[in-house]
C-alpha cells in the first residue's frame with residue numbers, strides 16, 4: 001500500500017527538502033503551501049521526475065476551517081497520512097516592549113495553531129489505524145529563547161510541550177510524536193540575518209542545510225525510530241545542547 005506523508009510548508013526551504021526526502025523514501029507526499037502555488041507545483045513536478053508521487057495542497061495552517069476543508073476529503077479518498085510533518089512557520093521579530101497584537105497572534109496562530117489544526121484533522125484515523133509518525137519542526141529559539149523573538153520562541157516552545165503530551169496520549173496506538181529543533185538553516189527565513197556574525201556563535205562554524213534537517217525528519221519517520229517518542233532532536237551545529 002502507498003504510504004502517505006503530509007508536509008506543511010513544503011513549497012520552500014526546509015519543508016521542500018523534507019518533502020523531497022520523504023518522496024525518495026517512497027512516500028506519496030501531500031505538499032502543503034500557503035501562497036507559493038507555483039513553487040509547490042514545481043516541487044510536485046520534481047518529485048514526479050524522480051519517480052515519486054505528490055499532490056500540492058494549498059491552505060493556511062492557521063485557519064482551522066480551511067485545514068479541515070482540505071484534509072477531510074483527502075483522508076476520505078486516500079486514507080490517513082502515515083507521517084505528518086508540521087513544518088510551516090513564520091517569524092515576525094521585534095522587541096517584546098514594542099510587539100503588536102498581530103505580531104504575537106499571527107506567529108502563535110501559524111506556528112502553534114497550525115500544529116493543532118493539522119494534527120487534529122488527521123489524528124483520529126491514525127489512531128484507528130494504530131500506526132503513524134507526527135514530527136514537528138520547532139527551533140533552537142524554543143529551547144533556549146532568543147531576544148527579539150518572544151512570540152516565535154513561545155510558539156516553538158509550545159510545540160515541544162504539545163508534542164510531549166501528545167506522545168504520551170498516543171504511544172499505545174503505535175504513533176510516535178517527536179520534535180526536530182533546527183538552529184540556523186540557510187533558507188529564505190534567515191536571508192536578512194547577519195550570517196558572518198551569527199556563524200561565530202555556532203560551534204560547527206556554519207549554518208545548516210535544509211537537507212540536514214530533512215535527514216533528521218527522515219530518521220524519525222522511519223521504522224527504526226519506532227521506540228523513540230516525545231523527544232527533541234536538535235539540528236544546530238552544537239549551538240544548543
Ligand code: NAP
Pocket residue numbers: 008009010011012013014015032033034035036037039059060061062087088089090110137138139140181182183184185186187188189190
Ligand atoms: P521559509 O523558507 O520561510 O518557508 C516557510 C514555509 O512555510 C513555506 O513553504 C511557506 O509557504 C510555509 N508557510 C508559512 N506560513 C504558512 C501558513 N500559514 N500555512 C501554510 N504554510 C505556511 O522557512 P524555513 O526556514 O524553511 O522554515 C521551516 C520551518 O523551520 C519553520 O517552522 C521555521 O520556524 C523552522 N525553523 C527554521 C530555521 C531556519 O534557520 N531557517 C531555524 C529553526 C526553525 P509559502 O511558500 O506558500 O509562503
